[in-house]
Amino acid sequence: MKLSWTLNSFLSLIWLFLRSTNAITYKETLGMGQSLGTSDTLVSANGNFELGFFTRGNSTKYYVGMRFKKVPKDNIVWVANRELAASDSNAVLTVTDDGNLAVKNDRMVYFVTNISDISNTHVMLLDSGNLLLMNNSNLNILWQSFHNPTNTLLPGMTVRSDEGTSWSLTSWTSVEDPSPGNFSLEVDKSMGSARLIIRRESEIYWIGDEQSNFTFQSIGNRTSAIWDTGYLTWQGDYTSRLVLEVSGELNQQFWSQNTMRWVSLLSSKCGRNAICGNFGICNPQATDPCECLQGFEPYDEDSWKKGDTSAGCRRKTELCSNTSSDGLDDGFLLVDGVDFSLDSPLAFKTQNAFTCQRDCSINCSCVAYAYDVTGSCLFWLDRVLNLKNISVDYGDDNYRPSFYLKLARSDLINNELINNPDHNSSLSQKALLTIVILIIFLVMLALALFAYYCRRRKLRREGEDLLMFDTGMSMKVEISELTDGDNVGKVNKRDVKLPLFSFASVSAATNKFSPENKLGEGGFGPVYKGKLLNGGEVAVKRLSARSGQGWEELKNEAMLIAKLQHNNLVRLLGCCVERDEKMLIYEFMPNKSLDVFLFDATKCRILDWETRVRIIDGIAQGLLYLHQYSRFRIIHRDLKASNILLDIDMNPKISDFGLARLFGGNELQANTNRIVGTYGYMSPEYALEGIFSIKSDVFSFGVLLLEIISGKKNTGLYHTNSLNLLGYAWDLWTSGRGTELMDSASEDASVQKIVVRRYVNIALLCVQESAEDRPTMSDVVSMLGNENIVLPYPKPIAFLNVRGIRTSRSDGSSAETVSTNNMTASVMEAR
Secondary structure: OHHHHHHHHHHHHHHHHHHHHOOOEEEOEEEOOOEEOOOOEEEOOOOOEEEEEEOOOOOOOEEEEEEEOOOOOOOEEEEOOOOOOEOOOOOEEEEOOOOOEEEEOOOOEEEOOOOOOOOOEEEEEOOOOOEEEEEOOOOOEEEEHHHOOOOEEOOOOEEEEEOOEEEOEEEEEEOOEEEEEEEEEEEEOOOOOOEEEEEEOOEEEEEOEOOOEOOOOOOOOOEEEEEEOOEEEEEEOOOEEEEEOOOOOEEEEEEEOOOOEEEEEEEOOOOOOOOOOOOEEEOOOOOOOEEEOOOEEEOOHHHHHOOOOOOOEEEOOOOOOOOOOOOOOEEEEEEOOEEOOOOOOEEEEOOOHHHHHHHHHOOOOEEEEEEOOOOEEEEEEOOOOOEEEOOOOOOOOOOOOEEEEEEEHHHHOOOHHHHOOOOOOOOOHHHHHHHHHHHHHHHHHHHHHHHHHHHHHHHHHOOOOOOOOEEEEEEEEEHHHOOOOOOOOOOOOOEEEEEEOOHHHHHHHOOOOOHHHEEEEOOOOEEEEEEOOOOOEEEEEEOOOOOOOOHHHHHHHHHHHHOOOOOOEOOEEEEEEEOOEEEEEEEOOOOOEHHHHHOOOOHHHHOOHHHHHHHHHHHHHHHHHHHHHOOOEEEOOOOOHHHEEEOOOOOEEEOOOOOOEEEOOOOOEEEOOEEEEEOOOOOHHHHHHOEEEHHHHHHHHHHHHHHHHHOOOOOOOOOOOOOOHHHHHHHHHHOOOHHHHOOHHHOOOOOOHHHHHHHHHHHHHHOEOOHHHOOOHHHHHHHHHOOOOOOOOOOOEOOOOOOOOOOOOOOOOOOOOOEOOOOOEEEEOOO
């Protein structure tokens, strides 16, 4: 008896282990006796949708949800058991013996369907996203998810209300809790005619128009709606949807493959066309949603007070006025958190963001512009309509291009007293009283902040500071210190303040630097994942006592990247310098680094050709910013696959600026006696002579470009006359077989060979032996973005005759030691 129990327990443990390590993907159907575990999925025939378990945040609750499979976002469109979640990972979704669909584990059973007198059934997931429970004998549909929607309406689904039938949408409780929330969308007939309404619990929160209920927007066959008395039927492409948000807002959206984001066409509060008029912006979270953009005022103040905002706003100061008394120019204001997808600006391709801004600034009809990293420049001519404030939206933080509004310089500096004609040189008594009140308020605020600062310091001394962020302290370093002491020119001094994290807060966020939180290790030291008290995730880079890099490198990286602002550069949140500890705190990149995917036989398949092109373009844009558009010209000096981090959407961000150097004035190159970097990515003039410039980074980019195209490391072994990827690529190119370099994992029938050949050509131009022959990153971005540019034939590349790892110096001194893997090394040597 005891032996039998032990054997059964042992077999159960083996079964659980195999189940947890071998996820099963069912194709389209799930029959009686079959079950989906928490790591298994059910996928529709053409792979449009998949069904499986999911959790949110740190919750241990397991829900069965349906999501888009081809859209790279975790967008749940339907939840089976939102009323009762499973509490552990042993839960399964199964067709029970009585033919119903249920979620169950050892302690609970939740019936998704509850149909009596049935048996011999199966479940089928259609490419429309409809989950069916069907009779095996006659294939009759017994139940379908389209008749039981949650918070999302897919094409083919209906919101309706008639005798005996009522289908409605119900919001989630929060973005991390799919249980039924406070808002519901339904059809109401109590007002004489059928209308769409949104209820907050039992109260009516929003009422649609009587005629059309909700003026849905159509884009080709992507999305549309059919309204009949008592019925709202959604139609269009399967990647369109109508979502009832946690906030109670009704959003019409479609997935844009070009921008890789959900585009919001319409919302219940900001849905009417030009609701706020010209130069107005709609805030769906506000009681009075319309307001004027900065530098504008209501065109008709009385109408705005009565709620009629359609007349829009007018400028306080006109543009292109060369005869103004102050003689100031026009400028641009960055307006954050704006969705302009409902408007129709003029769109065209341009070389870079600077060109886009310049062309708008010299055109008096251009009143605003936006630049997308894909190279699209958007112009608004004479008017700006249908802007929406999304800074307070719920849900995913999708990428949106920045919106720049043209204003008179006087409005940009907010100098209202000087530019308001109603004011003269003497201030009125009312203005003087306002200033006195303001001064008293500022003094009281300063005293309160000083008291808060003193208390914070006391708490820190007592070791009770468990806050994630100490806003009262910062590290101050002059940016002129950030040279390497050789021949790099001096720059103007500039103080940079960087927020300080306490050691206690960083230790708590990383669970005392536990091995489970360790993400990896580089030349600087280990990197840990951390979670702040506010729920935000960070990456903590901790200086190792054994590291070849130290305080100078940490200070260099912190001060440089703290003032760099670009979508393709990793964002630094702060640092920790305490208890002999030196740490940098970055935004967390969930997909780690490029090398994790690129050189892995399985993960590389995620990098299809389109994704690789997007990564290449992003890296090029980031380097162009460092070389040309940042406050100082910055040379990275350690560009490689492991220093390219990937966000949740596989967008690249350049990281690790510990070895970076900046140039001042008109400097183009510099010499150093400290050769640092990674073997395989270093240009010949830098590796052998210590000369570095922007062309050094161009060389590293060329090596990286070849690695991304081929999926091979530069330092690998190849069946060719050369011992590195550069030589292998050159051999293929000179023999007319350059397209054979393409990684088979990224092959796509839609990718033309001429496109692959063009990218190989650009890479070989970047790794030419002579720095003078290599293009600048501005040239590279132009070549990548404009297929009409004729590319020159590359001259012989660097290290063409390499047969092993050997370097020598012209002065007879011993060779520098550099890293032959992904670890960065540095060596001090007298010249």
